[in-house]
Amino acid sequence: METARLSERILEIFDDLTRAERLLADHFLENPDSLALHTAEEISRRAAVSKATTARFFKRLGFPSFKTAQRMARSGDASSDSGKRVFSAPVQHRSGRGDLADHLASDVQxxxxxxxxxxxxxxxxxxxxxxxxxxxxxxxxxxxxxxxxxxxxxxxxxxxxxxxxxxxxxxxxxxxxxxxxxxxxxxxxxxxxxxxxxxxxxxxxxxxxxxxxxxxxxxxxxxxxxxxxxxxxxxxxxxxxxxxxxxxxxxxxxxxxxxxxxxxxxxxxxxxxxxxxxxxxxx
Amino acid sequence: METARLSERILEIFDDLTRAERLLADHFLENPDSLALHTAEEISRRAAVSKATTARFFKRLGFPSFKTAQRMARSGDASSDSGKRVFSAPVQHRSGRGDLADHLASDVQxxxxxxxxxxxxxxxxxxxxxxxxxxxxxxxxxxxxxxxxxxxxxxxxxxxxxxxxxxxxxxxxxxxxxxxxxxxxxxxxxxxxxxxxxxxxxxxxxxxxxxxxxxxxxxxxxxxxxxxxxxxxxxxxxxxxxxxxxxxxxxxxxxxxxxxxxxxxxxxxxxxxxxxxxxxxxx
DNA sequence: ATTAAATGTATCAAAACTGAATTCGTTTTG
DNA sequence: CAAAACGAATTCAGTTTTGATACATTTAAT
CATH class of the missing domain: 3.40.50.10490 (Glucose-6-phosphate isomerase like protein; domain 1)
Known part of the structure; x- marks a missing residue:
């Protein structure tokens, strides 16, 4: 679930983002699949920032470039539906940000x-x-x-x-x-x-x-x-x-x-x- | 009373704040009485920003100056500013899709x-x-x-x-x-x-x-x-x-x-x- | 394989942001 | 009353952020 990874990463560093970058962050939190589905130009347009900002954004997030980030997003099965595991014993207390980001994305949806x-x-x-x-x-x-x-x-x-x-x-x-x-x-x-x-x-x-x-x-x-x-x-x-x-x-x-x-x-x-x-x- | 007004106002424009200003915003949200109690210098010190930023912050909030804001905070009156939206009679039954969309957007935010x-x-x-x-x-x-x-x-x-x-x-x-x-x-x-x-x-x-x-x-x-x-x-x-x-x-x-x-x-x-x-x- | 279109990346100048220093006004004190 | 002390506003210079543009790379079609 790559989208979760992205949301998680965004929430992690949200406090350090600049204003235009926050617009991008919000866009991705609202549309977790956007990265996989749209081009950088389209994303920039939707988030109302420049292409340059979008490119920089993913570097700041730690990716080598926008393209790699998108590739990673697409390779991960981002179908996001990932069946109900209501009773599939969640042994992993691995905790943390991922869960939070998932929960947020789910409720927004x-x-x-x-x-x-x-x-x-x-x-x-x-x-x-x-x-x-x-x-x-x-x-x-x-x-x-x-x-x-x-x-x-x-x-x-x-x-x-x-x-x-x-x-x-x-x-x-x-x-x-x-x-x-x-x-x-x-x-x-x-x-x-x-x-x-x-x-x-x-x-x-x-x-x-x-x-x-x-x-x-x-x-x-x-x-x-x-x-x-x-x-x-x-x-x-x-x-x-x-x-x-x-x-x-x-x-x-x-x-x-x-x-x-x-x-x-x-x-x-x-x-x-x-x-x-x-x-x-x-x- | 007034602190609530201030917090409200801060939250209203929170998205548009810069990073240093957000430090100030956080400070005021956590210490609503700070404005009435401390000097601009002290506030700046506590929020870890420069005095200039504090001065600018209140101008951005719509006050004529820091001093005015502080006076209003201390008097507790301050009804002069934008009245509480809660009671601003929403006469218009715009009723259409707009209200719904606004509500959704607001809750997603x-x-x-x-x-x-x-x-x-x-x-x-x-x-x-x-x-x-x-x-x-x-x-x-x-x-x-x-x-x-x-x-x-x-x-x-x-x-x-x-x-x-x-x-x-x-x-x-x-x-x-x-x-x-x-x-x-x-x-x-x-x-x-x-x-x-x-x-x-x-x-x-x-x-x-x-x-x-x-x-x-x-x-x-x-x-x-x-x-x-x-x-x-x-x-x-x-x-x-x-x-x-x-x-x-x-x-x-x-x-x-x-x-x-x-x-x-x-x-x-x-x-x-x-x-x-x-x-x-x-x- | 070549070219044209599309798309990502790098550069740079303009704009915005920020804090130190300075100026201005007010209050306190001798 | 003067002047010192204090605090707020302003200015200014350095820094960061940002978007337009130019450039490079990929992709698609012939």
Whole structure:
């Protein structure tokens, strides 16, 4: 995996780079395959630096020249996908920068792929649905609970009635009974599917409420359980899935909601802030 | 107040800074009060740059001069400058693809910048500390609660004794009393600082426990409150901060922990998985 | 094999950066 | 009040960085 080697090397000496070189560094961190795929001229153009700078950059990185660097990048099987080794005992504590660079590259890819695949009209529809809702139900079981909590924490800052399921130790049906057709359900369904979630979504639809669900890409098995389904890429390099993309999508969603609500949301934010200040929390 | 403004401004133009200026930027991000407390000469000495550079730095930041900047910092007023973006009513529903692309770009930058600035040895030290801990305390108040919950959800999959603060409605001191020198505290300190968190960290250090904290870049008002401090870039485009980078860092940290624990962690993961399957949850 | 096109590399002058020394203004002290 | 002391701004010269251009090398086509 040659691209990792490059990212690793870049992260290592990042602090010593000059400004134009940093542009290059960022370009390669965002597009790890760029070195293998494009010419020096093309790379220079994309990173908005001169060819000379690109040439110098690889010398500073320790390569004899740009060409050798590119050859090395191409010779290494840079297909970068290198299968899931979730359970292939990682004996090597060899640690360090390589892992970090890999992880970064992976999460950047997760973000990019996710937003590439999400259609903006669907997102807007989702946001609109959340805005219009009288009550908003945020639902997340198991590993989705933190994500649900996070979404609610954002939304409650701009909208008054956000309910969370599950809540404390309370029984779900009792809580969920108050759902109405003017409500919207935001369902977080990343990773392991839970039966309860399925039941809740069915109940919600039956009750005539709107439903928005956030899933990972693997979950396409049960389509159309929600009015709007947003798929996130959650590919992780080893034991755990990555939640960067879902978090980013949720953040965007909340921002879009706040934006649509407009001044009321701003006022509410300000009010909350003033309460915090009054209570002596640091701003 | 003002220090936050300064840090914000610095982060805004961080990419365009030269190397010596970056030394200054780092100094101010780590010591936000430095501007108010020290003379330009002293600051220059501490940041290891020339006085001229310091003078120029504040001009580049948009202040008329160093002196003005210092006066503003000391008065704490400084509302004259660019108002906080958070409240600058974004009336335009530009709604199109642009917002999405901006958001994506911003979060990708957050990720990259975060991993650029985090030292891998610090991360490894943090992971090691988490691995060695007899009990692990994950702490997150307010907006950090979902993040803490998320961290715990990962860690509990590979390690048996992970405690969370705050928990249910239980009183913190009663819970926290069982901390010992062989424990480690993972403190999530993104965004608004809470007094309780500070107290907890102090108590933890007094008790001889190890401490790892995850903060945003602007927050290092009290440096060295933890043994290891990991700074994340959380810059958001409008109302809300972005948590993509912190989530990514936490995920990496947990992965590193799992890796170091090794086979035991794998076994535990498998066992948990088998229980899930047995209970009929979909995989 | 030869040539033309494309692409990487080296050179050099312009621009930007930096710190030491100097100048200017303010405050303190005798 | 003078002058000394201090600190901030400016100037200036040396250094580094940068991109345009010229040059060399590879590649492709005939």
């Amino acid at each position: 997760n973000l990019i792929r996710t937003f590439e695949s999400i259609r903006s009209d669907e997102l807007n529809a989702a946001a609109l649905s959340l805005v219009r809702a009288e009550k908003l139900w945020v639902i997340g079981f198991g590993d989705n609970y933190p994500l649900a909590h996070f979404a609610r924490a954002q939304l409650i800052k701009v909208k008054p009635d956000i309910r969370m399921i599950p809540l404390g130790g309370f029984s779900v049906p009792e809580e969920f009974a108050s759902i109405t057709p003017s409500d919207t359900v935001l369902a977080l369904c990343i990773g392991r599917r839970s039966k309860t979630m399925r039941s809740i979504l069915q109940t919600a639809r039956l009750a005539g409420a709107h439903t928005v669900s956030l899933t990972d890409q693997a979950s396409s098995g049960n389509p159309e359980l929600a009015d709007v389904t947003l798929r996130c890429r959650t590919h992780g390099l080893s034991y755990f899935d990555s939640l960067s993309a879902p978090v980013s999508v949720v953040t965007y969603l909340c921002m879009a909601v706040a934006k649509r609500i407009g001044q009321t949301a701003v006022d509410r934010l300000r009010y909350i802030d003033s309460i915090h200040t009054e209570w002596g929390d640091a701003g | 957050n990720l990259i910048r975060t991993f650029e600035s985090i030292r891998s040895d610090e991360l490894n030290a943090a992971a090691l500390s988490l691995v060695r801990a007899e009990k692990l305390w994950v702490i997150g108040f307010g907006d950090n609660y979902p993040l803490a919950h998320f961290a715990r959800a990962q860690l509990i999959k590979v390690k048996p004794d992970i405690r969370m603060i705050p928990l249910g409605g239980f009183s913190v001191p009663e819970e926290f009393a069982s901390i010992t020198p062989s424990d480690t505290v993972l403190a999530l300190c993104i965004g608004r600082r809470s007094k309780t968190m500070r107290s907890i960290l102090q108590t933890a250090r007094l008790a001889g426990a190890h401490t790892v904290s995850l903060t945003d870049q602007a927050s290092s008002g009290n440096p060295e409150l933890a043994d290891v401090t990991l700074r994340c870039r959380t810059h958001g485009l409008s109302y809300f901060d972005s948590l993509s980078a912190p989530v990514s860092v936490v995920t990496y940290l947990c992965m590193a922990v799992a890796k170091r624990i090794g086979q035991t962690a794998v076994d535990r993961l498998r066992y948990i998985d088998s229980i899930h399957t047995e209970w009929g949850d979909a995989g």
